């Protein structure tokens with residue numbers, strides 16, 4: 631893995647809610663995975679604990695780096711948050727890591743540390759990246775459609791970087807649809823995608839988070855719905871993929887998938903955990919989609935700061 635300092639080399643305010651940050655640094659020469667696209671590759675960024683200060687140093691740490699880092703006081707340890715590799719541009723020592731960060735506020739109008747950092751990011755600012763190193767096992771790619779005949783990609787703004795990265799790396803003959811809910815019409819981005827994949831942007835413009843997404847997805851699957859259901863019990867760490875269950879549900883990988891009209895579908899769904907939970911219920915419980923054909927991922931939970 632790579633656990634090293636990188637530096638901002640470019641900042642581009644793409645829209646009211648997205649800022650694109652381009653990072654450079656010697657470690658990026660080795661960043662990446664072997665023999666497959668990065669798709670939704672997740673990474674961690676560690677921001678300085680004191681705005682404008684240096685990021686924490688991980689120099690000389692061994693396999694117990696996580697415990698060593700967590701044991702430090704917060705102002706020294708900084709804040710670790712999860713993001714997606716939107717792109718890698720350039721190669722060798724010129725390689726640049728591109729990350730699109732959502733500018734958001736919580737229900738009291740306060741930004742989290744990641745968002746606050748991105749709001750004022752400037753060339754020369756430094757953070758630490760934790761990500762894959764070529765030639766080593768790392769993990770963190772959940773988009774695994776296998777031989778599925780059609781794709782369904784669904785996300786709110788936090789998953790827009792991942793869906794856009796997936797779309798731009800799909801094979802030219804891929805078939806399916808992508809639904810992307812964003813805060814405003816001005817947040818609709820240009821994205822490269824195969825002709826056979828329909829891309830539908832859903833500007834919220836004041837609607838409840840996830841409502842448009844829920845309706846659009848169910849409509850696409852031929853199921854009627856009025857609105858996203860209220861979901862009371864939400865796992866803030868919701869992570870249900872064909873091979874992993876955060877709820878500890880048994881994942882049966884032995885039996886063949888079969889018995890539903892949606893057997894050829896592979897769905898990748900990420901965003902606010904309550905919204906994703908509502909979609910999971912609709913797809914798996916109501917429509918009978920085999921859970922081994924779906925990755926449901928809570929990228930954030932309303933009212934809950936990411937743990938670090």
Ligand SMILES: Cc1cc2nc3c(=O)[nH]c(=O)nc-3n(C[C@H](O)[C@H](O)[C@H](O)COP(=O)(O)OP(=O)(O)OC[C@H]3O[C@@H](n4cnc5c(N)ncnc54)[C@H](O)[C@@H]3O)c2cc1C
Nearest residue numbers: 713714731732734736742743744745931932933934935936
């Ligand atoms: C695998 C994965 C990939 C991700 N990729 C990206 C990415 O590429 N770009 C990106 O911007 N985010 C991405 N996220 C989501 C991001 O990690 C969270 O939004 C994170 O909470 C942001 O940290 P923060 O410090 O800004 O806010 P936190 O300190 O974590 O949270 C502070 C408050 O803000 C709220 N909050 C967090 N995010 C939002 C939001 N988007 N809208 C409204 N309120 C919010 C929280 O509920 C909390 O109340 C990803 C998450 C995962 C798990």
